[in-house]
Amino acid sequence: MTAWDEWEPYAAVLLAGGRSSRLDGIDKSGIELGGRTMLAWALDAVVDAMEVVVVGDQVITERPVTFVREDPRFGGPVAALLTGVDALLRPRAYVGVVAVDMPFLRPRTLSRLREAAFGRDGAVLVGPDGCRQLAMVLSADRLAEVRPDHEGQHNMPLHKLLADLELVEVPSEGDEHRDIDTWTDLKNL
Known part of the structure; x- marks a missing residue:
């Protein structure tokens, strides 16, 4: 048996807030793809998480989750x-x-990230262009160590928060790395 087999299950935080300014303010989590919302797809990705918190407006979901709003509101991904x-x-x-x-x-994406993160500060998904994506698994203890005070969270760039963490980069498989930031991104799916 490996250490991975003995590892405690994880929790998940889904980032579903923000202004979606490049999508004319449309709530990204409610956009439908293949008859399902993007929130439903994200919840499927973390299906094996023991607990899920969605940071965004509350909507009806098929799975029990906790909804919260970032503090301060629209304070960015770190907040x-x-x-x-x-x-x-x-x-x-x-x-x-x-x-x-x-x-x-x-x-499977989250499983690969969890496996790479085990015993480390964390792991992050990397697209074919070498850019880090907002899909990662982080050590809760290490995150607490680098956490700024409440005032320092507002509009802090995520890369600055994670700068002191040694994150294993996990290459994307297929389209895992793709995100929807603009109407063109959505059209090109």
């Missing part, structure tokens, strides 16, 4: 991530973090 982590009812060793606008993530 959303940390608000989501704070809303977890039961702390876990690792937290999966997924942007709701990545409809091609699958449970």
Whole structure:
């Protein structure tokens, strides 16, 4: 038996807030692809998480989740991530973090990220262009160590929060890395 087999299940934070300014303010989580919302696709990707917090407006879901709004509202991905982590009812060793606008993530994606993160600060999905994506698994302890105070979270770039963490880069398979930021992105799916 490997250490991975003995590893405690993870919690997940789905980032579904934000202004969606490049999509004319449309709530990304409600956009439908293949008859399902992007939130439903994101929830499928973290199906094996023991607890899920969605940072965004509350909607009806097929799965029980906790909804919260980032503090401060529209404070950016760091504020959303940390608000989501704070809303977890039961702390876990690792937290999966997924942007709701990545409809091609699958449970296998999170499994690969979890495996790469085990015993480390975390792991992040990397697209074919070498860019890090907003799909990662982070050590809860290490995240707590680099966490800024509440005022420092507002509009802090995510890369700055993660700068002191050694994240294993996990190459994307297929379209896992694709996200929907613009109407052109959506049209080109």
